[in-house]
Amino acid sequence: MRKPCCDKENINKGAWSKQEDQKLIDYIRVHGEGCWRSIPKAAGLHRCGKSCRLRWLNYLRPDIKRGIFAEDEEDLIIKLHALLGNRWSLIAGRLPGRTDNEVKNYWNSHIRRKLIKMGIDPNNHKPHQSFSLPHSSSAEGASNTESMNKDHRVPIFKSPVAATHRRISFREEESAIISSPTLNLDLTIALPSSMIGALEEKAIQNSESTKTLDMEIDLNC
DNA sequence: AATTGGCCCAACCGCCGAAGA
DNA sequence: GTCTTCGGCGGTTGGGCCAAT
Numbered sequence: 164m165r166k167p168c169c170d171k172e173n174i175n176k177g178a179w180s181k182q183e184d185q186k187l188i189d190y191i192r193v194h195g196e197g198c199w200r201s202i203p204k205a206a207g208l209h210r211c212g213k214s215c216r217l218r219w220l221n222y223l224r225p226d227i228k229r230g231i232f233a234e235d236e237e238d239l240i241i242k243l244h245a246l247l248g249n250r251w252s253l254i255a256g257r258l259p260g261r262t263d264n265e266v267k268n269y270w271n272s273h274i275r276r277k278l279i280k281m282g283i284d285p286n287n288h289k290p291h292q293s294f295s296l297p298h299s300s301s302a303e304g305a306s307n308t309e310s311m312n313k314d315h316r317v318p319i320f321k322s323p324v325a326a327t328h329r330r331i332s333f334r335e336e337e338s339a340i341i342s343s344p345t346l347n348l349d350l351t352i353a354l355p356s357s358m359i360g361a362l363e364e365k366a367i368q369n370s371e372s373t374k375t376l377d378m379e380i381d382l383n384c
Numbered sequence: 385a386a387t388t389g390g391c392c393c394a395a396c397c398g399c400c401g402a403a404g405a
Numbered sequence: 406g407t408c409t410t411c412g413g414c415g416g417t418t419g420g421g422c423c424a425a426t
Contacts, residue, residue: 177420198412199412264415
């Protein structure tokens, strides 16, 4: 049995107060992002290190872009999702200022529904033939491939791409993106510039794994 | 005005891989 | 080679807000 990431006692949970936010911001401004486990104690926060990390990365970071997604951002998310599946952190990495949580939420609340309305299966981005909303599908069938959110409104489908290829190495994923015939300019623009040179080199070196991934993606798209 | 149902999003949970001892 | 710890990730949930009834 794995130990909990932190002492559960004396740990605040739930929404962050302004004071807590300020403490975390102040600490990171001075000391930078370091060891998340030690930050709560050092910053005087009764929070789990993971919670601090999440709060900082998803909410407090100064470079976060908030507000509605632009059309081109949405388009890019759809393209990247078709390629990568539910790997939100990778998708978010190509949307400057957006977090994985934000992208994930936006996908589940907006894009998924939009695609369904358009008659496109959000799992594989193909026009669906038998895809149906949960209320019209059999509960038995649904239970194996999808889970519902709490009020049974929208099915949370597990992407076949993500389910099959979860935890593919970062290099393989970058290589797949760079070498993808269906995603070129949109993606290279968003790719962190500092990584492009190194990644292209790696893409060549890892051509074997890239081929494998591309082939798998072809099967799914 | 009160209730209900749906939507949205922040935050938690549990798992996994990487790194270090 | 094995074990432990940590950071990171995706899935899921709790709860606030708002529109419809």
